[in-house]
Amino acid sequence: MKKIFLFLSAFLILVSCEEETIKYLLTTSADPEIGGVVFPSTREYESGSTANLIAAPAVGYVFESWTGATGDSVTTLVVDGDKTVVGKFVKKQFGLTVNITGEGTVGQKVIKEGGVTKYNTGTVVELTATPKSGWVFKEWSGALKGTTNPQQVTIDKAKTVTATFTEIPKYDLTVNTVGQGEVSQKVVKVGGVTKYTNGTIVELTATPKSGWVFKEWSGALTGVTNPQEITIDKSKSVTATFEEEKKFQLTIINDGLGSVSKTVIKSGAAEYTDGSVVELTASANSGWEFVKWAGALSGTDNPKQVTLKSKTAVIAVYKNLAPIVLDNDGITLKAKPGTSAGTSHTINGTTYTVVDNTMLKSWISAEKDLTKAVTSLVTDMKELFKDQSSFNTNISSWDVSSVTTMEGMFEGATSFNKDISKWDTNKVTNMDKMFKAATNFNQNLSKWCVTNLSTEPTDFVTGSACDSDKKPKWGTWPDCPLIGEWELDSLTFSNGDSPYGDGEIACETAPEAELKINGDDSEYGTYNFIENICFEDGSDMKSETDQGFWKYEATNNEVKVADTQTGLDIAPAWRLTYTSDYNFFTLIQTEYNDDQSDSWEVTEVWKRKN
Numbered sequence: 125m126k127k128i129f130l131f132l133s134a135f136l137i138l139v140s141c142e143e144e145t146i147k148y149l150l151t152t153s154a155d156p157e158i159g160g161v162v163f164p165s166t167r168e169y170e171s172g173s174t175a176n177l178i179a180a181p182a183v184g185y186v187f188e189s190w191t192g193a194t195g196d197s198v199t200t201l202v203v204d205g206d207k208t209v210v211g212k213f214v215k216k217q218f219g220l221t222v223n224i225t226g227e228g229t230v231g232q233k234v235i236k237e238g239g240v241t242k243y244n245t246g247t248v249v250e251l252t253a254t255p256k257s258g259w260v261f262k263e264w265s266g267a268l269k270g271t272t273n274p275q276q277v278t279i280d281k282a283k284t285v286t287a288t289f290t291e292i293p294k295y296d297l298t299v300n301t302v303g304q305g306e307v308s309q310k311v312v313k314v315g316g317v318t319k320y321t322n323g324t325i326v327e328l329t330a331t332p333k334s335g336w337v338f339k340e341w342s343g344a345l346t347g348v349t350n351p352q353e354i355t356i357d358k359s360k361s362v363t364a365t366f367e368e369e370k371k372f373q374l375t376i377i378n379d380g381l382g383s384v385s386k387t388v389i390k391s392g393a394a395e396y397t398d399g400s401v402v403e404l405t406a407s408a409n410s411g412w413e414f415v416k417w418a419g420a421l422s423g424t425d426n427p428k429q430v431t432l433k434s435k436t437a438v439i440a441v442y443k444n445l446a447p448i449v450l451d452n453d454g455i456t457l458k459a460k461p462g463t464s465a466g467t468s469h470t471i472n473g474t475t476y477t478v479v480d481n482t483m484l485k486s487w488i489s490a491e492k493d494l495t496k497a498v499t500s501l502v503t504d505m506k507e508l509f510k511d512q513s514s515f516n517t518n519i520s521s522w523d524v525s526s527v528t529t530m531e532g533m534f535e536g537a538t539s540f541n542k543d544i545s546k547w548d549t550n551k552v553t554n555m556d557k558m559f560k561a562a563t564n565f566n567q568n569l570s571k572w573c574v575t576n577l578s579t580e581p582t583d584f585v586t587g588s589a590c591d592s593d594k595k596p597k598w599g600t601w602p603d604c605p606l607i608g609e610w611e612l613d614s615l616t617f618s619n620g621d622s623p624y625g626d627g628e629i630a631c632e633t634a635p636e637a638e639l640k641i642n643g644d645d646s647e648y649g650t651y652n653f654i655e656n657i658c659f660e661d662g663s664d665m666k667s668e669t670d671q672g673f674w675k676y677e678a679t680n681n682e683v684k685v686a687d688t689q690t691g692l693d694i695a696p697a698w699r700l701t702y703t704s705d706y707n708f709f710t711l712i713q714t715e716y717n718d719d720q721s722d723s724w725e726v727t728e729v730w731k732r733k734n
Contacts, residue, residue: 145170146170146171147168147169147170147171148168148169148170148171148203148204148205148206148207149166149167149168149206149207150164150166150167150168150169150175150201150203150206150207150209151166151206151207151208151209152164152165152166152177152208152209152210152211153166153209153210153211154179154210154211154213155191155210155211155212155213156213158182158185159181159182159185159212159213159214159215160179160180160181160182160185160187160211160213161179161180161182162177162178162179162180162209162210162211163177163178163180164176164177169203170203171203171204172202172203172204173202173203174200174201174202174203175200175201175202175203176198176200177190177193177195177198177199177200177201177209177211178197178198179197179198179211179213180197181197181213182213184215184216184245184246184280185213185214185215185216186213186214186215186216187211187212187213188212188213188214189212190209190210190211190212191208191209191210191212192207192208192209192210193209197211214244215244215245215246216244216245217242217243217244217245218242218243218245218279218280218281218282218283221282221283221284221285222251222284222285222286222287223266223284223285223286223287224286224287224289225286225287225288225289227255227256227259227289227291228253228254228255228256228259228261228287228289229253229254229256230251230252230253230254230285230287232249232250232251233249233250233251233252233274243279244279245279245280246278246279246280247278247279248276248277248278248279249276249277249279250274250275250276251264251268251274251275251276251277251285251287252273252274253273253274253287253289255289256289259289259290259291260289260290260361261273261287261288261289262288262289262290263288264285264286264287264288265285265286265288266283266284266285266286267283267284267285268285299328299361299362299363299364300343300361300362300363300364301330301363301364301365301366302363302364302365302366303332303336303339303365303366303367303368304332304333304335304336304366304368306330306331306333323355323356323357324355324356325353325354325355325356326353326354326356327351327352327353328341328345328351328352328353328354328362328364329350329351330350330351330364330366332366333366335368335369336366336367336368336369337366337367337368337369338350338364338365338366339365339366339367340365341362341363341364341365342362342363342365343360343361343362343363344360344361344362345362369397369398370397370398370629371396371397371398372396372397372398372400372432372433372434372435372436372630373396373435373436374386374396374402374430374432374436374437374438375435375436375437375438375613375614375729375731376404376437376438376440377419377437377438377439377440377708377729378439378440378442379418379439379440379441379442380408380412380415380440380441380442380443380444381408381409381411381412381442381444382406382407382408382409382412382414382440382442383406383407383409384404384405384406384407384438384440385404385405385407386402386403386404387402387403387405387427396432397432398432398433399431399432399433400431400432401429401430401431401432402429402430402432403427403428403429404417404421404427404428404429404430404438404440405426405427406426406427406440406442408442409442411444411445411446412442412443412444412445413442413443413445414426414440414441414442415441415442415443416441417438417439417440417441418438418439418441418710419436419437419438419439419614419616419710419727419729420436420437420438420614420616420727420729421438422727433622434614434615434616434622434623434624434630435613435614435615435630435636436614436616437613437614437708437729437731439708439710439729444460446460446469446471447459447460447463447467447469447478448460448463448467448468448469448471448476448478448498450471451523453546455520455521455546456521456522456523456546456548457471457476457498457521457522457523458498458500458523458525459478459498459500459501459523463478463500463501464478465478465479465480465483465501466478466479466483474496475496476496476497476498477496477497477498478498478500478501479497479498479499479501479502480501480502481501481502481503481504484497484499484502484508485508488508488509494517494519495517495518495519495521497519497522498523499522499523499524499527500523500525500526501526502524502526502527503526503527503528503529504527504528504529505524505527505529505530505533506529506530506531506532506533506554507531507532507533507535508533509533509534509537509540510532510533510534510535510536510537511535511536511537512536512537513536513537513538513539514539515537515539515540516539516540516541516542517542518542518543519542519544520542520543520544520545520546520547522544522547523548524547524548524549524552525548525550525551526551527549527551527552528551528552528553528554529552529553529554530549530552530554530555530558531554531555531556531557531558532556532557532558532560533558534558534559534562534565535557535558535559535560535561535562536560536561536562537562537565538561538562538563538564539564540562540564540565541564541565541566541567541589542567543567543568544567544569545567545568545569545571545572547572548573549572549573549574549596550573550575550576550601551576552574552576552577553576553577554581555574555577555581555584556581556582556583556584557581557582557583557584557586558581558584558585559584559585559588559590560583560584560585560586560587560588561586561587561588562585562587562588562589562590563587563588563589564588564589565585565588565589565590566588566589566590566591566594567590567594568594569590569594569595569596570593570594570595570596570597570602571602571603572596572603573601573603573604574596574597574598574599574600574601575599575600575601577596577598577599578598578599579598579599580595580598605709606641606674606709607641607642608640608641608732608733609638609639609640609641609732609733610638610639610640610641610709610730610731610732610733611635611637611638611639611730611731611733612635612636612637612638612639612728612729612730612731613635613708613729613730613731614727614728614729615636615726615727615728615729616726616727617724617725617726617727618724618725618726618727619724621724623636627659627660627661628657628658628659628660629658629659629660630658631656631657631658631665632658633665634656634665635656636655636656636657637653637654637655637656638653638654638656638733639651639652639653639654639730640652641674650671650672650673650674651671651672651673651674651685652669652670652671653669653670653671653672654667654668654669655667655668655669655670672685672686672687672688673685673686673687673688674686707731707732708729708730708731708732709729709730710727710728710729710730711727711728711729711730712725712726712727712728713725713726713728714726
C-alpha cells in the first residue's frame with residue numbers, strides 16, 4: 125500500500141529531496157479456501173521485484189491453475205503494479221472399476237457429488253446389482269464385501285468392485301412371504317407339486333392373516349393382482365409381501381353446539397383402515413346453525429365424505445343464531461357482527477341490550493342497569509365514570525374488544541373495585557389517567573392484552589390502591605390463546621397426496637410433531653418446534669427441531685413466523701383459526717412445487733397437550 129504523508133503548516137520547509145520508493149500490493153488467496161494455501165500471503169513488494177508463488181493443495185485436492193498468474197503450482201510473478209492472484213484447486217479424482225462374474229448388470233447411482241467415469245475424492249456411489257433372468261446376485265468382492273444390495277462405496281482412491289451372480293437352479297418354484305400371510309398353489313395345467321415340468325401354469329393366491337393385507341408380488345411375479353398365474357419354464361422365486369393393515373383415527377371436533385354422525389361407506393374394520401370413506405353429517409343444536417367444515421374437510425356441503433389416508437381431524441363449525449351470546453370465558457356478553465344498537469335478547473331470563481357510544485353515555489346519565497348493556501359496538505370509553513365517587517357497578521361482562529381509548533375512564537371513581545381482568549383490551553391505544561385517584565381500586569390486570577402500549581401510560585394508577593404486580597405487562601399479551609404446548613393431530617393435502625414420504629409412516633409412540641409456544645414477560649413471541657419422523661423398516665425415530673419468533677394479529681386471525689424478530693415484518697402470514705374452547709387450532713398454508721407452476725393447501729390441525 126502506498127503511504128503518502130502530507131504536512132500542512134504555516135510554513136513549508138523542504139528537508140529532503142530523496143525520491144520515494146514505490147511499492148505495490150500483491151493480494152493472494154485460494155479457491156476454494158479449503159482446497160489449499162497460497163504462499164506468500166498478501167503483502168507489499170517494491171516496484172519491479174519478483175514474487176515467488178507456491179500453491180500448496182490440501183489433503184484430497186490438487187492444484188489446477190492460477191488466476192492473475194501463469195505456470196505450475198510453483199511460479200514467479202513480476203510485481204509492476206497492484207496484483208491479485210488466486211490459486212485454484214480441485215478435488216482429486218479416482219476411477220471406479222466394476223467387474224461382473226455371471227449374468228447381471230450393476231447400476232451406479234451417485235449419492236454425493238461426483239463425475240461419471242472418474243469420481244471426486246469423497247464421492248459416495250451406490251452400486252445396485254441386478255441379475256439377469258435366471259440368475260441371482262451372490263456377493264460383492266474387491267473394495268466391497270458381503271451380500272447387501274444395493275451397497276455404497278466411498279471413493280477415496282482408485283477402487284475395483286466385482287459383483288458375482290449365480291445361475292438359479294432350474295424348475296424349482298420357491299414361494300417366500302414377507303409379513304404375516306400364506307400363499308397357496310393351484311396347478312392350472314399338468315405339473316408336479318414341489319418341482320414343476322416345463323410349461324406348467326401355477327396359480328398363486330396370497331391370503332393375509334388377520335390384521336394384515338396383501339401388498340405386492342416380487343421376484344418372478346410383479347404387481348398387485350391376486351390370484352396370479354406363473355408359467356414354469358425355469359426355476360423361479362416368488363415373494364408375496366404382506367404389510368400390517370393401516371388404521372387411522374378420525375377425530376371429530378364440534379366448534380359450537382352440535383353433533384356429527386358417521387356412516388362408513390367403505391371400511392375394512394371397526395377402526396378405520398387406509399382408504400376408508402366415511403360420510404359425516406353435522407346436526408346443529410336448537411338455536412345454532414351449521415356453517416362449514418374445517419380441518420381435513422372444507423366447504424358447506426352437509427353431509428360430506430372424507431377418505432382416510434392418515435390420522436385425520438375434522439371440525440364442524442356452527443354459529444349461534446342469537447344476536448347476543450355469552451363468550452367462551454363464560455363472562456363476556458358479545459353482540460354478533462351486524463347486530464344494530466338497540467337490539468335486545470334474553471339469556472337465562474335476563475334481557476340484554478346492545479348499545480353504542482351515544483346510548484352508553486345516555487344509560488349512564490339515566491342511571492340504567494349497566495350490567496345489562498352489551499358494549500360490543502362501543503369504541504370510546506374516555507372519562508365514562510370520571511369523578512363518580514359512588515360508582516361500583518359490576519361491569520365485568522362488558523365487551524371492550526372494539527374500544528380504542530380508555531383515557532381517564534375511572535379517574536376519581538373512588539369506590540370502584542370490580543374484577544375486570546377478563547377484558548379484551550387488544551385495540552386500546554390510550555390508557556392515560558385510567559385509574560388516577562381511584563383510591564379503592566386494586567384488581568389484577570396482569571393478563572390484559574396491551575400490545576399497543578409498550579410503556580406504562582401517564583398516571584395510569586397514580587393515587588390508586590393498585591399494587592405494582594397487578595398492573596398490565598406493557599407490550600405483551602400474557603393470556604394469548606396461542607401460548608401452551610401442542611401436538612399435531614392431523615395433516616392433510618388439498619391435492620390428496622399422502623403426508624408421508626417414501627418409507628415413512630405415522631409414529632405410534634409419539635405425535636408427528638410437537639409445538640411449544642412461549643409468551644411470558646421475558647420470552648414473548650417465541651416457539652420451539654419438533655418434528656418426529658418414523659420409518660416403515662423399523663429404524664429409530666428421527667427428530668428435527670426448529671426455533672423462531674411469531675407475531676399474532678388479533679384483528680384478522682393471522683400468525684406470522686420468522687427466524688428473527690425483525691423478520692416478522694416480511695415473513696409470509698399463515699392463516700390460523702381457533703375452535704371455541706381453544707383446545708384446537710387449524711393452520712392453513714400454501715405450498716408450491718419447485719418451478720412454482722402448481723400449488724396446494726396444507727391443513728394442519730393442532731391439539732393442545734393435556
